[in-house]
Amino acid sequence: MIDAKRGLARIAFHAEGRLLAALFAGPSPVAVARDHLASRLNEAKPTILAGRPRADMPDPGATVCACLNVGINTIRAAIQSGRALSVAALGEALGAGTSCGSCRPELAGLLTRFKLPEAAE
Ligand code: FES
Structure with missing residues (x-):
């Protein structure tokens, strides 16, 4: 094209x-x-010229946890949904950080970065 x-x-x-x-x-x-x-790659007849996934194919984003192949967009969604609000919870929900552990500091940073502020009372 x-x-x-x-x-x-x-x-x-x-x-x-x-x-x-x-x-x-x-x-x-x-x-x-x-x-x-x-x-x-290696899929039969993939449609890739848009350069990004279709709406029904979520983009996991850049890999944060190489051991478990978990991407930043997947992690952000888990944090912002409230499904995983600690490094341990990210491990339980996604597997991230549960193997070598070298990504745990980055997971902690992403928790700080992506946690939604709590509502004021
Ligand atoms: S890179 Fe995440 S557990 Fe190894």
Whole structure:
């Protein structure tokens, strides 16, 4: 897909019905969900030129917990829903932080960053 007016190019390379690679290029940085695109490699006929997941395919976001493959958007949703309000609760809900533990400090930082302020009484 070429958008000559905006100078954008989105190109997918397929072989035998499988996605091999994708190129997103433009005069300024192009926003794409890299984890989403990488997860679609080797799928039969993936639709990836939008550069982000469809509305029915939530983007987990950049990986925070590599051991359990948990992304920042998944963590933010768990915190903001009130489902996980501690590092231990993130472990119970998502598995994040329950293996090597090296991501626990980042999980604690995300809890501080994403917790919704409590309502004033
Ligand atoms: S990176 Fe999260 S438990 Fe290892």
